[in-house]
Amino acid sequence: MLWVAIVGLVMTVAAVAVAGRRVLFLYRLATVGQPAPERIEYARTHVGDEIKTQLVEVFGQRKLLKWTPSGTAHFFVMWAFFILLTVYIEAYGAIIQGAITGTPDFHIPLIGTWPILGFLQDFIAVACLLGLVAFAVIRIKNSPKTLGRRSRFSGSHLGGAWLVLFMIFNIIWTLFLARAAAINTGNFPYDSGAFASQAIAKILPKSEALEDVALLLHIGFMLVFLIIVVHSKHLHIFTAPLNVLFSRRPDGLGPAQEMRSGGKVLDFEEADPETDVFGRGKLEDTSWKGFLDFYSCTECGRCQSQCPAWNTDKPLSPKMLIIDQRDHAFKVAPYLLAGDKAREGAPDDVLALLDKPLVGEQGVIHPDVLWACTNCGACVEQCPVDIEHIDHILDMRRYQVMIESSFPSEAGAMLKNLENKGNPWGMSEMKRAEWIEELDFEVAMVEDKIDAEYLFWVGCAGALEDRAKKTTKAVAELLHIAGVSFAVLGPMEACTGDPARRLGMEFLFNMLAQQNVETLNEAGVKKIVATCPHCFNTLANEYPQLGGHYEVVHHTQLLAHLVDTGKLIPVTPIEQKITYHDPCFLGRHNKVYAQPRDIMAKVPGVQTQEMHRCKDRGFCCGAGGARMWMEERIGKRINTERVEEALTTDPDTVSTACPFCLVMLGDAINEKKNSGQAKESIEVVDVAQLLIASMRTSD
Numbered sequence: 142m143l144w145v146a147i148v149g150l151v152m153t154v155a156a157v158a159v160a161g162r163r164v165l166f167l168y169r170l171a172t173v174g175q176p177a178p179e180r181i182e183y184a185r186t187h188v189g190d191e192i193k194t195q196l197v198e199v200f201g202q203r204k205l206l207k208w209t210p211s212g213t214a215h216f217f218v219m220w221a222f223f224i225l226l227t228v229y230i231e232a233y234g235a236i237i238q239g240a241i242t243g244t245p246d247f248h249i250p251l252i253g254t255w256p257i258l259g260f261l262q263d264f265i266a267v268a269c270l271l272g273l274v275a276f277a278v279i280r281i282k283n284s285p286k287t288l289g290r291r292s293r294f295s296g297s298h299l300g301g302a303w304l305v306l307f308m309i310f311n312i313i314w315t316l317f318l319a320r321a322a323a324i325n326t327g328n329f330p331y332d333s334g335a336f337a338s339q340a341i342a343k344i345l346p347k348s349e350a351l352e353d354v355a356l357l358l359h360i361g362f363m364l365v366f367l368i369i370v371v372h373s374k375h376l377h378i379f380t381a382p383l384n385v386l387f388s389r390r391p392d393g394l395g396p397a398q399e400m401r402s403g404g405k406v407l408d409f410e411e412a413d414p415e416t417d418v419f420g421r422g423k424l425e426d427t428s429w430k431g432f433l434d435f436y437s438c439t440e441c442g443r444c445q446s447q448c449p450a451w452n453t454d455k456p457l458s459p460k461m462l463i464i465d466q467r468d469h470a471f472k473v474a475p476y477l478l479a480g481d482k483a484r485e486g487a488p489d490d491v492l493a494l495l496d497k498p499l500v501g502e503q504g505v506i507h508p509d510v511l512w513a514c515t516n517c518g519a520c521v522e523q524c525p526v527d528i529e530h531i532d533h534i535l536d537m538r539r540y541q542v543m544i545e546s547s548f549p550s551e552a553g554a555m556l557k558n559l560e561n562k563g564n565p566w567g568m569s570e571m572k573r574a575e576w577i578e579e580l581d582f583e584v585a586m587v588e589d590k591i592d593a594e595y596l597f598w599v600g601c602a603g604a605l606e607d608r609a610k611k612t613t614k615a616v617a618e619l620l621h622i623a624g625v626s627f628a629v630l631g632p633m634e635a636c637t638g639d640p641a642r643r644l645g646m647e648f649l650f651n652m653l654a655q656q657n658v659e660t661l662n663e664a665g666v667k668k669i670v671a672t673c674p675h676c677f678n679t680l681a682n683e684y685p686q687l688g689g690h691y692e693v694v695h696h697t698q699l700l701a702h703l704v705d706t707g708k709l710i711p712v713t714p715i716e717q718k719i720t721y722h723d724p725c726f727l728g729r730h731n732k733v734y735a736q737p738r739d740i741m742a743k744v745p746g747v748q749t750q751e752m753h754r755c756k757d758r759g760f761c762c763g764a765g766g767a768r769m770w771m772e773e774r775i776g777k778r779i780n781t782e783r784v785e786e787a788l789t790t791d792p793d794t795v796s797t798a799c800p801f802c803l804v805m806l807g808d809a810i811n812e813k814k815n816s817g818q819a820k821e822s823i824e825v826v827d828v829a830q831l832l833i834a835s836m837r838t839s840d
């Protein structure tokens with residue numbers, strides 16, 4: 142029928158025009174941001190890796206499937222989009238063929254009559270319907286109305302999500318109506334296989350008019366859905382694969398991004414705060430990849446549900462961090478795109494919106510949100526569309542610290558100490574070697590060139606903090622027993638710069654890092670072992686940005702290898718129940734989960750018990766992101782929350798592999814002991830301390 146084709150095609154042209162206009166707007170808005178040539182360059186030069194990533198992350202839905210019920214539902218709904226494209230080819234083919242020949246019995250060339258395709262189309266449509274039911278149940282069960290802040294959907298745009306579920310439902314029921322009607326009129330391309338459509342056909346009358354109306358409804362709902370998608374959070378259907386394509390590899394964890402201005406890495410010797418971009422002070426300082434992050438957020442709240450700040454009643458939600466910037470971007474977009482002309486004669490409320498600072502008491506992001514982040518990476522790890530929350534936070538912190546000088550005042554002392562003494566406590570560099578005097582064997586000190594296999598990077602905490610010094614001595618003793626040759630830098634070692642960088646003081650990080658890289662390169666260092674996961678991450682992943690290329694291992698990796706190869710043999714039983722806390726910069730940021738556990742498994746007598754939140758879902762101790770040097774004034778203390786979880790396993794010992802975790806968990810355990818909520822005998826120790834205790838015989 143001609144009229145069916147005319148209505149169908151006119152609807153399509155109109156909808157594609159509306160959607161296309163929106164896509165153009167989104168593109169223009171993203172390109173208001175800073176260039177990010179390194180993202181394009183990486184994708185261009187790693188085509189094979191990128192294809193594999195798309196297959197695993199987008200088509201395989203790896204991250205979503207970790208959340209079994211919602212992941213499975215999403216898997217089927219997403220695959221329905223791909224497979225049901227064939228149904229739309231058939232629908233458009235039918236209306237065009239109907240107009241030309243009068244009989245809408247179109248089929249896709251070659252494969253279009255295969256029963257297996259008919260079956261697949263029906264199967265995925267039914268699975269999609271079941272997926273919609275699952276989504277509805279999950280949304281009702283996790284409604285913010287009943288769960289409040291604990292709901293991962295708290296803060297999300299809920300109405301839009303329900304509308305999209307309703308639209309997909311409309312697409313599916315009209316699909317079955319059109320297919321069943323075509324079966325009854327004899328225009329259906331499949332003799333068998335389409336089990337659901339055939340069943341529905343039995344209860345419908347034979348009617349060509351019904352077939353025409355059903356086809357138009359099916360096409361119409363899809364077109365309305367398309368318009369809704371490009372105007373809503375469901376934009377992620379199109380932007381998520383792009384966001385995955387241009388995300389950092391292997392993920393947005395590990396190294397902090399270098400500071401860039403105009404797409405180039407900022408050279409502090411030549412940088413000019415007047416003309417260069419210093420972090421992110423306004424929306425336009427965001428790179429186009431940042432805008433792509435905004436467009437890709439599905440508002441699923443997986444990041445929020447894992448965030449230690451959000452879970453301890455602080456105002457930071459990684460989801461809201463992204464949504465708030467996106468909503469602001471859409472509000473100011475018409476003025477942003479109009480350039481300076483937009484300000485001329487603009488009303489006061491528009492000017493106020495345009496002048497709204499990105500970070501500030503009255504800004505898009507409140508300072509309490511910005512400074513609550515521990516850089517733990519739980520959000521990045523969970524995000525199914527590879528949004529890089531930490532990059533957003535660090536860029537905003539950089540502007541606040543370096544341009545506005547606005548940051549929690551207590552962190553100022555740490556910065557001053559780093560600048561003047563090379564460690565956050567402001568202690569004399571001569572104290573860095575004092576722990577060696579407490580050992581009963583010699584430790585080599587690098588003087589000119591290193592004459593040992595490993596440089597033992599002790600770290601500020603490992604050298605200067607009493608509890609961390611125990612780990613340092615245990616590791617040194619274990620390396621000595623195993624016959625591993627190592628040397629230390631002693632007073633020549635300075636802070637890696639991690640706390641400065643994570644606070645946003647990139648300039649100071651650069652200063653310290655360059656000094657250390659120079660020392661290490663001059664000494665001819667090739668292999669480094671570090672006890673602190675923050676030092677480990679900086680040395681291994683960030684120093685290459687400054688020309689420092691070393692083979693870096695964490696002490697748990699080296700010790701696990703030495704135990705494995707029989708160079709260290711734990712013999713004395715430690716009859717204890719132990720729960721292990723994953724340090725974020727060792728686990729999530731660097732994927733070292735197995736080795737600390739392997740070491741404990743080799744210690745006779747040890748009985749391990751995992752906490753509920755462990756490995757890639759481990760819960761931060763509260764010290765990362767330079768939070769160690771800031772007061773925790775809002776909500777519950779993160780270390781208290783973590784220790785309460787540890788205590789649910791009724792442990793004799795809490796083990797970890799980070800000096801900062803050791804301090805944070807130790808403090809929280811002491812508080813619990815003082816209030817009678819934990820037994821006096823519970824200890825917090827490094828895995829190395831357990832190993833050395835088991836190496837010592839009772840005589």
Ligand code: SF4
Nearest residue numbers: 448514515517518520
């Ligand atoms: S890095 Fe950790 S603390 Fe920071 S926003 Fe993400 S989950 Fe929250």
Ligand code: SF4
Nearest residue numbers: 438439441442444524
């Ligand atoms: S940032 Fe990622 S995990 Fe968080 S709500 Fe958005 S899509 Fe979900």
